[in-house]
Amino acid sequence: MNKTVNPKAWFLVLPVFAVVAFSAIIPLMTVVNYSVQDTFGNNQFFWNGLGWYQELLDPRTEFGGRFFDALWRSLLFSAIILAIEVPLGILVALSMPRRGIAVAFTLVVMALPLLIPWNVVGTIWQVFARTDIGLFGYLIERAGIDYNYTQGVLSAWITIIIMDVWHWTSLVALLCYAGLKSIPDAYYQAARIDGASRLAVFTTIQLPKMRRVLLIAVLLRFMDSFMIYTEPFVLTGGGPGNATTFLSIDLVKLALGQFDLGKAAAMSIVYNLIILAVCWVFYTVMVNVDVERRVARAATADAADAAALPAAAPVAVAGRTA
Amino acid sequence: MAHIVLDKLAHSYKPSPKGPDDYALKQIDMAWEQGGAYALLGPSGCGKTTLLNIISGLVVPTAGRILFDDRDVTRLPTEARNIAQVFQFPVVYDTLTVGENLAFPLKNRKVPRETIAQRVAEIARLLDLTPLIGRKARNLTPDLKQKISLGRGLVRADVAAILFDEPLTVIDPLIKWQLRSTLKELHRRLDMTMIYVTHDQTEALTFADKVVVMHEGAVVQSGTPDELFARPAHTFVGHFIGSPGMNVLPCRVDGDTARIDGTAIRLARAYDALPPAARIELGIRPEFATVHPKGHGVAVRVTRVDDLGRARIARVELAGKPLAATVPEHVRLDGQDAVLAFDPAHIHVYADGRLVVGQPV
Numbered sequence: 001m002n003k004t005v006n007p008k009a010w011f012l013v014l015p016v017f018a019v020v021a022f023s024a025i026i027p028l029m030t031v032v033n034y035s036v037q038d039t040f041g042n043n044q045f046f047w048n049g050l051g052w053y054q055e056l057l058d059p060r061t062e063f064g065g066r067f068f069d070a071l072w073r074s075l076l077f078s079a080i081i082l083a084i085e086v087p088l089g090i091l092v093a094l095s096m097p098r099r100g101i102a103v104a105f106t107l108v109v110m111a112l113p114l115l116i117p118w119n120v121v122g123t124i125w126q127v128f129a130r131t132d133i134g135l136f137g138y139l140i141e142r143a144g145i146d147y148n149y150t151q152g153v154l155s156a157w158i159t160i161i162i163m164d165v166w167h168w169t170s171l172v173a174l175l176c177y178a179g180l181k182s183i184p185d186a187y188y189q190a191a192r193i194d195g196a197s198r199l200a201v202f203t204t205i206q207l208p209k210m211r212r213v214l215l216i217a218v219l220l221r222f223m224d225s226f227m228i229y230t231e232p233f234v235l236t237g238g239g240p241g242n243a244t245t246f247l248s249i250d251l252v253k254l255a256l257g258q259f260d261l262g263k264a265a266a267m268s269i270v271y272n273l274i275i276l277a278v279c280w281v282f283y284t285v286m287v288n289v290d291v292e293r294r295v296a297r298a299a300t301a302d303a304a305d306a307a308a309l310p311a312a313a314p315v316a317v318a319g320r321t322a
Numbered sequence: 323m324a325h326i327v328l329d330k331l332a333h334s335y336k337p338s339p340k341g342p343d344d345y346a347l348k349q350i351d352m353a354w355e356q357g358g359a360y361a362l363l364g365p366s367g368c369g370k371t372t373l374l375n376i377i378s379g380l381v382v383p384t385a386g387r388i389l390f391d392d393r394d395v396t397r398l399p400t401e402a403r404n405i406a407q408v409f410q411f412p413v414v415y416d417t418l419t420v421g422e423n424l425a426f427p428l429k430n431r432k433v434p435r436e437t438i439a440q441r442v443a444e445i446a447r448l449l450d451l452t453p454l455i456g457r458k459a460r461n462l463t464p465d466l467k468q469k470i471s472l473g474r475g476l477v478r479a480d481v482a483a484i485l486f487d488e489p490l491t492v493i494d495p496l497i498k499w500q501l502r503s504t505l506k507e508l509h510r511r512l513d514m515t516m517i518y519v520t521h522d523q524t525e526a527l528t529f530a531d532k533v534v535v536m537h538e539g540a541v542v543q544s545g546t547p548d549e550l551f552a553r554p555a556h557t558f559v560g561h562f563i564g565s566p567g568m569n570v571l572p573c574r575v576d577g578d579t580a581r582i583d584g585t586a587i588r589l590a591r592a593y594d595a596l597p598p599a600a601r602i603e604l605g606i607r608p609e610f611a612t613v614h615p616k617g618h619g620v621a622v623r624v625t626r627v628d629d630l631g632r633a634r635i636a637r638v639e640l641a642g643k644p645l646a647a648t649v650p651e652h653v654r655l656d657g658q659d660a661v662l663a664f665d666p667a668h669i670h671v672y673a674d675g676r677l678v679v680g681q682p683v
């Protein structure tokens with residue numbers, strides 16, 4: 001087939017450019033515009049150049065210190081969330097039933113937390129974890145543990161983490177379950193014939209087959225937990241003190257609480273770039289795994305040809321005599 | 323190394339089977355000799371995979387016993403039997419190398435490391451996998467993957483039988499042929515029982531010393547490829563084996579004469595004791611019915627002649643019924659009218675589908 005080259009075809013892309021311009025580029029440019037200026041309202045702007053950025057990225061300044069504190073908090077939170085939800089999700093998926101009516105029941109129960117709006121989740125846990133009227137908080141306190149999520153830093157963190165695990169582990173589990181369901185029975189049968197232990201079945205069959213969905217699960221959970229806002233805002237409002245003030249909460253405090261639009265805009269851009277960078281790392285890892293495979297495949301094909309040759313020769317002879 | 327006996331084996335997937343229709347596998351009694359190459363042949367859904375899974379222990383039969391060398395293994399789990407199985411879709415452990423794949427069954431059975439290395443090297447050489455031994459098994463072609471699955475069976479020194487469940491389904495036709503020859507070669511070299519499940523008659527007939535034909539959950543005939551061809555015990559066998567299959571014609575039989583709508587055909591044997599209510603049919607393979615332009619025989623109308631390369635097959639109508647017959651070499655057919663000659667020694671009589679052995683005339 002001959003491909004015709006016609007530069008006018010680029011005009012066909014224009015509608016997409018127009019839509020993307022209105023949905024993403026123009027709003028983003030507004031933020032960029034704010035981030036290089038200072039304003040005191042009344043539509044009066046003063047040019048500040050890269051001033052906000054310099055201050056933001058310098059931990060010695062008040063603004064920079066506050067930003068890096070929130071950044072570490074967010075990163076720590078995401079790391080803890082991934083460390084708990086991914087293994088737990090795999091474990092749940094492994095214990096879910098494979099057939100029968102129990103499947104439908106389990107899937108519905110698993111999906112329930114995913115259907116609850118974020119601020120409702122926050123409210124549920126705010127009440128649930130109270131030591132006076134909340135069952136969870138009451139029982140913890142009755143057990144003799146000093147627990148108060150509005151005053152204790154550790155209590156607040158633990159509550160938010162448990163809340164997120166409760167809310168989102170289902171997602172990881174459902175993704176892993178889909179990966180597990182796609183493994184043909186022959187694999188398990190072959191493993192039984194080969195005398196594989198439960199652990200060997202997991203490491204040689206189930207985990208490799210779940211690799212792709214796990215990558216998606218990790219990516220989704222990282223982005224969501226790194227951008228988390230609603231639930232901790234409802235539950236702790238970022239406190240006690242600034243203990244649970246994650247990047248998103250700090251950003252809102254800055255932009256809407258203090259009305260520091262320039263600083264907030266600069267922070268938005270950097271925040272955005274961090275998420276982009278992490279996604280890029282994930283993307284690169286994914287692509288590179290495939291590149292390695294492609295090289296391996298080419299090499300394997302050569303070796304396979306070499307292996308096939310000696311086998312083919314006697315066969316041809318046998319074919320003639322037959 | 324074992325002699326496998328199926329003793330009154332039957333299986334139903336329903337929890338409480340009532341009639342024979344509830345059984346996926348009707349009662350089977352059979353013995354598989356040590357070192358034999360067997361094929362289980364039948365169309366999809368005839369129960370051959372069920373039978374295979376019962377032998378390998380993936381399915382526990384509803385009734386009957388399986389004996390390996392007189393040891394009852396009916397309820398033993400798969401891993402406790404000395405059985406290897408190769409599946410329809412190649413199963414390899416993606417993250418392991420070819421060598422690690424081959425070593426996997428031995429490693430799981432805690433075999434000493436030196437023995438593993440030695441066995442793996444030996445089997446890799448046997449299957450021509452040596453150049454690939456350090457590669458990941460992930461991106462290999464289906465035929466190489468099937469070789470690896472086969473190798474995982476062969477690597478165990480104690481394997482009594484290797485079961486193949488339509489192993490060549492996903493393989494290229496050309497490579498299919500090579501792999502089948504490799505299997506045959508392996509069977510000759512290693513004294514090992516092989517049971518091969520397939521719905522492809524060519525695969526079954528070229529691979530096996532003994533072919534077991536199954537139909538609707540029952541074994542209809544087991545015998546050498548020649549027996550299945552020359553004396554089909556059931557019209558199903560006649561029809562299923564051979565290309566084109568055996569002609570089956572409803573008829574009336576009196577003594578040594580068969581009548582198809584008034585056309586009389588002489589038989590080599592006499593059939594006096596046929597059950598009166600049974601459906602009587604005549605079975606004749608196209609290879610033993612020849613069409614000539616004129617001469618001695620039954621008048622037929624030729625509708626088409628297919629040249630299959632090794633033979634020409636004429637589609638004819640005998641008293642309005644379609645039939646396939648061979649056109650001998652150097653014979654030219656002109657027009658539609660011809661005569662059909664039968665080899666009486668190869669005409670079989672079936673009552674309700676089963677072969678009836680007549681008395682010598």
